[in-house]
Amino acid sequence: MEFKQILHDIYSELAEKNDNGQVASYIPELANVDPNKFGIHYSSLEGNSYGLGDHQEKFSCQSIIKVLSLCLAIKNEGVGIWKRVGVEPSGTPFNSLVQLEYEHGIPRNPFINAGAIVICDILMSQLENPKADFLAFVQKLAFNSNINYNPKISASEKAHGYRNAALINMMKSFDNIENSIEDVLDFYYDICSIEMTCEELAQTFLLFANNGCIPNSNERIITTSQSKRINAIMQCCGFYDEAGEFSFKVGLPGKSGVGGGIVAIHPGKYSVAVWSPRLNKKGNSYKGILALEMLTTKSELSIF
Amino acid sequence: MEFKQILHDIYSELAEKNDNGQVASYIPELANVDPNKFGIHYSSLEGNSYGLGDHQEKFSCQSIIKVLSLCLAIKNEGVGIWKRVGVEPSGTPFNSLVQLEYEHGIPRNPFINAGAIVICDILMSQLENPKADFLAFVQKLAFNSNINYNPKISASEKAHGYRNAALINMMKSFDNIENSIEDVLDFYYDICSIEMTCEELAQTFLLFANNGCIPNSNERIITTSQSKRINAIMQCCGFYDEAGEFSFKVGLPGKSGVGGGIVAIHPGKYSVAVWSPRLNKKGNSYKGILALEMLTTKSELSIF
Amino acid sequence: MEFKQILHDIYSELAEKNDNGQVASYIPELANVDPNKFGIHYSSLEGNSYGLGDHQEKFSCQSIIKVLSLCLAIKNEGVGIWKRVGVEPSGTPFNSLVQLEYEHGIPRNPFINAGAIVICDILMSQLENPKADFLAFVQKLAFNSNINYNPKISASEKAHGYRNAALINMMKSFDNIENSIEDVLDFYYDICSIEMTCEELAQTFLLFANNGCIPNSNERIITTSQSKRINAIMQCCGFYDEAGEFSFKVGLPGKSGVGGGIVAIHPGKYSVAVWSPRLNKKGNSYKGILALEMLTTKSELSIF
Amino acid sequence: MEFKQILHDIYSELAEKNDNGQVASYIPELANVDPNKFGIHYSSLEGNSYGLGDHQEKFSCQSIIKVLSLCLAIKNEGVGIWKRVGVEPSGTPFNSLVQLEYEHGIPRNPFINAGAIVICDILMSQLENPKADFLAFVQKLAFNSNINYNPKISASEKAHGYRNAALINMMKSFDNIENSIEDVLDFYYDICSIEMTCEELAQTFLLFANNGCIPNSNERIITTSQSKRINAIMQCCGFYDEAGEFSFKVGLPGKSGVGGGIVAIHPGKYSVAVWSPRLNKKGNSYKGILALEMLTTKSELSIF
Incomplete structure (x- = not known):
């Protein structure tokens, strides 16, 4: 079956489906989003690109962006970053402090909040103008200058960010933060506030399906090994x-965000982005996971 | 580069290399193995098969066998087993009781000890003659009747198995064990004592590279989705x-055992088995992991 | 106010009071007890002794007996026992395995299940005939030969004792159990099954109000320092x-049991035992704690 | 034996004794104290008062002061405070975040850092001028206007207080902090910086030996029950x-501080303060605990 047809089937089946998920409410600005938004977009290395629903509407990337901050940190610093953050699954909720205490301030991986904050700290030490430089990097990967921060979202998150403040102070107590706590948190909230559409996300993440080269420009950003x-x-x-x-x-590498977005990648083949703001109890888009499960089931293609 | 050449290079580089790993000592019988054994064997779906070093010498499969017991439980019972065991990484050592207590007797996944014990309990309820039936299943997958239990190893493990007895009693207290504790533990130690060579393991695990069909006989054992x-x-x-x-x-699905073996699979392509008894601090073969890292680096092929 | 009057007031106020507590149900035999039983008994070093309600009816001592097994272990072995069990509060439920894993098989204190099991193991190594010798010890302290084990209770507990089996196997895996697991558990369930009345318990525990001497006989059992x-x-x-x-x-040292009993001691003055089988969520007698709180509030006497 | 003689014996025995304890080093200002300081002071309700060694030299009270902040909070608010902090032992180090996460931001007790911070938050909501009002309260209890904050110590603690910042942010995320995080932490560091001598501490803590009345003035500060x-x-x-x-x-209620001080109370009888800056691994004065153990052993008096 063609991917176009599969996408169409998924969209038809899920668009009207009710789910019990809840829009993220801990950030007031995120709670204002229409919970019924639903979009999906597919981009292949062969140049195919199509989407359905709200696939061209911007939404808050949130944790999805942590893949790009990790990418930039690796590009600039290589293996040095792995002294300060691990690569193991955490087995605990995204904002847990428990493991951080038992493991002396070294976060389990760069995608839980603590790890993403360490990556922000690393970037702040690397970049001359972190906020501008990081946005330029994202725009370059996306081949699109129409991408930006949302200052309302970052301000809203910051005003309620006590848990993240606890995490960064904990890590600072273990000497795993170099820059000012306030500056690092500001930068962290800024990058999480970046807004993109499903189409833009699918396009951008083709980098990781393409062994580290931007497909449009063929510019190499990171090595094949780093991309893998x-x-x-x-x-x-x-x-x-x-x-x-x-x-x-689902059987694909991917990353979710509390804005309701998910991006997944089939290395060597395609990337796909979904957006549906209602989240399951684990904080991942309820309908997004369903859509991707249908995608790999119907296509009978996954990395496994 | 040809795989044959890559394997040769890996073997040359590692055969004489000293490592700091320690042979598993908690089971006296395992401690008797020559720590310098080293073998590697590659089998592809296209029918290529070659190995080096001690690749045709039997060793104790230990936890590697847990993939096959899971396979049989899934084949017999389908999704029903997922009410009794999860699919999440544990984030803790293989024999930890902590998570089991917090999560009310449901093990995180079928490969930590607690989870593998639950799978044994499921098999005991499914099979008429668990010990004979399971061996027949393994022999069929391996296309080889020359595979057997090692009663010395299973007796040795049983005599020191207080931690596993703690795990199963804990799960029984949460009503997650159906059969007699003693019988389930006996069966668990039996299956872990099965001995195979690298060649036999690589051959057997081709099943998972082949979407659930035995390559030699083309007999379907589990569905494509189950295999994935x-x-x-x-x-x-x-x-x-x-x-x-x-x-x-390494970037491949795989499974290790404290006997020093590791099997890894490239879905759609090949499987590879390594054996070197010295283990790193996490309980995985030190040289085995190194060999597989070299394999995917040199071949520039991984699922990612 | 006289203690006699205080006891009378407490009894009047509480006897008819309903509470939401639940009788221990994890041991079927315990669940058969009439939940409305209520007795209280006071014995002073000056020789005063009075009680009300069901104060002369036998009930299952359960964990209360752990004070007497500790007493005998200390009498026989002195400070040696503190290498194998701590004296710190656990901060967790009575049958938790979590701390035992983090702290390498050394229970926090002799009153949580794990610690009481270690004390049983110590006694088994000390005593020629543990079951008979321990009963003789309790009868001597109680100045009363009419005290015995209840084999139905111990058998009932044993049949459902998976959690305790997990605890002892865990400790055995850390080499903190010397005798056979089955024998130690049998002995543990036996001593917990001893039955006494409030009157007998109050009398027996005067030992700890009297610096380690039995008041009736003036026989010294343990030193003043050990008693304190x-x-x-x-x-x-x-x-x-x-x-x-x-x-x-309450402000007094004391010990509760899931049979619904509590004994408390005012060193140098008196001991008091209460029995009411309904337990609060922490496993302690709901009405028993209330009675003792009223006792020290009305008498304005506590150790603080 | 007379207490005077006992104190003299303890001092003689311990004054020259070397111990392996380490002066608290996490606060640079504390690390500057002469580690060989040693003082002890005894004050009884009967009016006896004597001390030895450095008993009239001021040192940093640190956590000892948390008893007085708790006292003022209870005096002002009564039982209301127990909704926001517990009375159970923590079973974990003083600055652990683990329990705080599992127990939703409610600290185990008012003496671990998290609990003492909550008490500071409560006081800030109660008092018009927290810093001045609290000092006045301490001076009144001590019957001594010559007691003050040490701004160098509080500044030094604040500059290294990342762990405490983590704790308070964690509690704020659970809505258990009402005032500004910065203000509460400032107040917390201020009160911990109060300096007193052994003599002044022993005198001040007689309040808790005297059922809540200041012995000198006979002014009631808290009720008998609150004091107990x-x-x-x-x-x-x-x-x-x-x-x-x-x-x-030791067998007495007491409180230690990382400045090396310990105060203990025998209700109805006396209070005693010791100071020796070298701490054991648990953060309590090595020689201080030894001195108090000798005191209750030699006097054969403890609350038990």
């Missing part, structure tokens, strides 16, 4: 304490 | 609390 | 994860 | 994860 390793981390750690479940049901 | 899902669990949970690291460095 | 230390452990660890609450509200 | 309960909390929670050990060895 980012995919491996997505596979094991991309969905908080539901990573195994996603791997089991 | 077993690979997904291997990817996220096959190496205890080093699963992320293996995924990151 | 047993009281200190009761103060900090006598009520599972409600020890602080009991200390805060 | 503060003693009960000291008994179970006054020494971090060494509370059981202190209870076991």
Whole structure:
């Protein structure tokens, strides 16, 4: 079956389906989003690209962006970053402090909040103008200058970010934060506030299906090995304490965000982005996971 | 580069290399193995098959066999088993009781000890003659009747199995064990004592590279989807609390055992088995992981 | 106010009071007890002794007996036992395995199940005929030969004792159990099954109000310092994860059992035993704690 | 034996004794104290008062002061505070975040850092001018206007207080902090910086030996029951994860501070303060605990 047809089937089946998921409410600005939004977009290395529903509407990337901040940190610093953050699944919710205490301030992986904050700290030490430089990097990967921060979202998150403040202070107490706590948190909230459409996300993440080269420009951003390793981390750690479940049901590396977006990658083949703001209890898009499960079931293609 | 050449290079480089790993000592019988044994064997779906070193010498499969017991339980019972065991990485050592207590007797996944014991309990309820039936199943997958239990090893494990007795009693207290504790533990130690060579293991695990069909006979054992899902669990949970690291460095689904063996699978392509008894601190073969990392680096092929 | 009057007031106020507590149901035999039983008995070093309600009816001592097994172990072995069990509050439920794993098989204190099992193991190594010798010891302290085991209760507990089997196997895996697991568990269930009345318990525990001498016979059982230390452990660890609450509200060293009994001691003055089978969520007698809180509030006497 | 003689014997025996303890180094200002300082002071309700060594030299009270902040909070608000902090021993180090996460932001007791911070938050909501009002309260209890904050110590603690910042942010995320995080932490560091001598501490803590009345003025500060309960909390929670050990060895309610001070109380009788800056691994004064153990052993008097 053609992917176009599969996408169409998935969209038809899910568009009107009710789900019990809840829109993220801990950030007031996110709670304002229409919970019934639903979009999906597919982009292949062969140049195919099509989408359905709200696939061209911007939404808050949130944790999805952590793949791109990790990518930039790896590009700039290579293996040095692995002294400060691990690559193991956490087995606990995304904002847990428990493991951080037992493991002396070294976060389990770069996608739980603590790990993403360490990556922000690393970027702040690397970049001359972190906020501008990082946006430029994302725009370049996306081949699109029409991507930006949403200052309302970042302000809203910051005003309620006590848990993240706890995490970064904990890591600072173990000497795993170099820059000012306030500056690192500001930068962290900024990058999480970046808004993109499903189409833009699918396009951008083709990089990881393409062994680290931007397909449009053929510019190499990271090495083949680095690209594979980012995919491996997505596979094991991309969905908080539901990573195994996603791997089991969908069988692709991917990353979710509390804005309701999910991106998944079939290395060597395609990337796909879904958006539906209602989240399951683990904090991942309820309908998004369903859509991707249908995609790999119907196509009978997964990395496994 | 040809795989034959790659294997040769790996073997040359590693055969004489000293490593700091320690042979598993908690089971006296395992401690008697020559720590310098080293073998590697590659089998492809196209019918290629070659190995080096001690690749035709039997060793104790230990936890590697848990993939086959899971396979049989899934074949017999389908999705029903997932009410009694999860598919998430544990984030803790293989014999930890902590998570079991917090999560009310449901093990995180079928590859940590507690989960493998639950699978044994399921098999005991399914099979008329568990010990004979399971061996017949393994011999069929291996296309080889020359595979057997090692009663010395299973007796040795049983005599020191207080931690496993703690695990199964804990699960029984949460009503997650149906059969007699003693019988289930006996069966568990029996299956872990099965001995195979690298060549036999590589051959047997081709099943999971071949979407659930035995390549030699073309007999379907499990569905494509079931086969993919077993690979997904291997990817996220096959190496205890080093699963992320293996995924990151090697990029293939795989499973290790404290006997020093590791099997890895490239779905659609090949399987490979390594044996070197010295283990790293996480309980995985030190040289085995190194060999597989070299294999996917040199071949530039991984699922990512 | 006279203690006699205080006891009378407490009894009048509580006898008809309904409470939401639940009789222990995990042991079928215990669940058969009439939940409305209520008795209280007071014995002073000056020789005063009076009780009300069901104070002369036998009930299952359960964990209360752990004070006497600790007493005998200390008498026989002195400080040697503290290498194998601690004196710190556990901060977790009475049958938790979590701490045992983190702390390498050394239970936090002799009153949580794990610790009491270690004390049983110590006694088994000390005593020629553990079951007979321990009963003789209790009868001597109680100045009463009419005290015995209840084999139905011990058999009932044993048949459902998976959690305790998990605890002892865990400790055995850390080499903190010397004797056969089955024998130690049998002995543990036996001693917990001893039945006494409130009157007998109050009389027996006067030992700890009297610096280690039996008041009736003036026979010294343990030293003053040992007696004080047993009281200190009761103060900090006598009520599972409600020890602080009991200390805060009642202000006396004491020990509870799931049979619904509680004994408390005012060193140098008196001991008091209460029995009411309905338990609160922490596993302590709901009405028993209330009665003792009223006792120290009305008498304005506590150790603090 | 007279207490005067006992004190003299203890001082002689311990003054020259070397111990392996380490002066608290996490606060640079504290690390500057002469580690060989040693003082002890005894004050009885009968009016006896004597001390030896450095008993009239000021040192940093640190956590000892948390008994007085709890006292003021109870005086002002009564039982209302127990909705926001518990009375159970923590079973974990003083600055652990683990329990705080599992127990939804409610600290185990008012003497671990998290609990003391909550008490500071409560006081900030109660007091018009927290810093001045609290000092006035302490001076009144001490019957001594010559007591003050040490701004160098509080500034030094604040500059390294990442762990406490983590704790308060964690609690704020669970809505258990009302005031500004920065203000509460400032107030917390201020009160911990108060300096007193052994003589002043022994005098001040007579309040808790005297059922809540200041002995000198006979002014009632808290009720008898409140005073007894503060003693009960000291008994179970006054020494971090060494509370059981202190209870076991010393048998008196007490409180330690990382400045090397310890105060203990014999209700109805006396209070005693010791100072020796070298701490054991649990963060309590090595020589201080030894001195108090000798005191209750030689006097054969403890609450048990």
